[in-house]
Amino acid sequence: MGDYYIAQAKEIEKGKDWNTAIPAYQKAIEYAPANPEYHLFFGEFYLMFAKTARDRAIKKMLLQKAWRELEEAKKGSPKDARTYLALAQTSEAMSRQKSPMTQSSSLQAQANPTNRENSTEQYYQTAVSLYPNNTQYRYLLARYYKRAGRLQEALRQLETMIILNPGTVGYVRRNPFNDIPGIEKAVDNGLWQALDNRFTHNNAASILASRLAEKQKWLDAASVYKQAMPKGVFADRTGYYLRMGQYLLRGGEKKEAENYFFRAIIIAPDRHSVIRSLMTNYKRAAKSDEIFVLFEKLKERHPEVIELDLYWAQVLYEQKDYEGALAHLQLFLKSKETAEADYWMAMTCERLKKTYKAETYIKRAIKWEPQNALYRHFFAGLLYNAWRFTEALKEADAAVRASHNKNPWYLDRKAWILYRMKHYDESIEVWKSATGLKPGHKAFRRNIDMAAKAAKEA
Structure with missing residues (x-):
């Protein structure tokens, strides 16, 4: 029966009808007063309720209620990491309630922490020690250290968090950590260490490569990303080959880039989409002229990809070679008619002052779509x-x-x-x-x- 009331309380909680949820939690605890999980749920509820309260007195009262419930949960389950995390968050909120932590007060707290601040840190550390691989716990501990002005300790937690899960880099680079001196070095350190772990290797390599590419270190990015090749019989390597080709192309290694692009086309279930991606890569690399060499080779190796003439025409159109675009569009339309091809034909004919033909083709495109x-x-x-x-x-x-x-x-x-x-x-x-x-x-x-x-x- 207690589970029923907990489920009811959680459902009410979704609608943020806080006061209505309280009796449901209380009834659950009446049925099972020794159940630590119920006390944890109730404590977390009060903590969430307190965050929404604007009145300081009400906020204080709710935090005290949260504390009492969480202490009960701790008595019943002294090794539950989630309980210690909630206690840490409640303790931190109570400390900030007494004196909002400004930079000057945080430095003072660093030199002479109060009992409450000591207990907050201890609770966070206990939660982390009980669940060391939980990146959320480390993030919250790092945030606590940041607020307390203990930046080096914050950086250590963030670095460990990235080692555990390289994907958390996105959280680190946002507020409240993006202004910490040394944050980028900590991120890189975490990623390089994550490379040594077979479970995080590929993710770390991919993110490191992206960071190097942001700095336009294209060949370094390719060198790192090369380590992230998906393995296994059923692994989809299309995206990997395209990205490797992109880095190499931007780094000036045209021949090697072409090899990766061809590999992507050979294995891709949708070659048309891959060729579109190639066009984008060459444009971004400001090497649109070189794409024609690739198109020639593609046409020799994959004559079945008739859409190639359509993409070829689009590049020529953008380069204002309207006669060339027209020729390739005509080749494409001999094999297949699509709304997209008719639209590009209409635009090309308009540029060539063939307005009657332009109208004919745009009408066809509209008929399709x-x-x-x-x-x-x-x-x-x-x-x-x-x-x-x-x-x-x-x-x-x-x-x-x-x-x-x-x-x-x-x-x-x-x-x-x-x-x-x-x-x-x-x-x-x-x-x-x-x-x-x-x-x-x-x-x-x-x-x-x-x-x-x-x-x-x-």
Whole structure:
């Protein structure tokens, strides 16, 4: 029956109806007064309740109640790490309740700690000693040391935490630790030590490589990340090969990078996605020209990947080689027609002043994907440039609807169409909506003034 009331209390607690939860906890303890877990739950509840209380007297009262319940839990289960952690948190909260810990007071506490502060540290240390591999406990102890101004002790706990779980680096680099002198060194020390543990090796290597890449030490990143290759018959190495290739490419090792990229393509279940990733890697490395060499080799080795011509065309389009883009799009469309290919064909034809063909292809793209806001937006622009404003407005409306009125540029195009149709008041309202989405864009405000002036003169 006690478990029933505990479950009821926990459910009530989710809705933060604190006062209603108290009787449920009390009934559970009535059924099993010697159950340390019930006292722990009740103590943790009071601690959580205290954190939400704004009135100092109420907060103090709740912390005292938490303390009593947790002491009961400790009596019944003196080796429970979670109980000691809750006692530490309660003790710390009570200390801060008496005197909020500023930097000066924390330094004073370091020199002459009070009994409460001593007990807080002891409880944290006991919790950690009972559950030494729990990274949360070490994080909370490190935070306590940080607040107390004991920075070296905080760093030691954080370093150990990273050794245990390299993935905790993200927590360390955020507040409240990011301003501690020596924090980056502690992080690196923890990661290098985690490399020596077979259970944390791969994770540590991956994170270390990312940190080296952030510093643009690309070849060092590749050297470390090489150690993180997934092992096993069923291991998916596609992402690993792509990332290795990325580091090597950015480090100037083009040939070796290509080898890794080819390996990724060979084993990838979805080669099209891999080739897209390759395009991104080459662009980021500012080596877009070199991707064509890779494309040539890919086409020789994997002629079945017909999407290659589509991606090739996209790169050429971005380089303003519209004739080249057109040729590759035509090759692709001979084998397969997709909305994406029709859209790129429409854009390419527009650049080549082949507006009739551009309209044909964008209509095809919209037929494939009628709710695609980007396609509708492009078609609206095509019609706008042809002074076919009524048709353009229909497409612009469709683009705005498909984007749920959340794209300022789609609204801007619609407003311009309305302006050209001399629907000045409507264009003003649409530009106001665009301004609400992008308040820093001054052109929208200028356009509103322009339309307002035109409305007066009309």
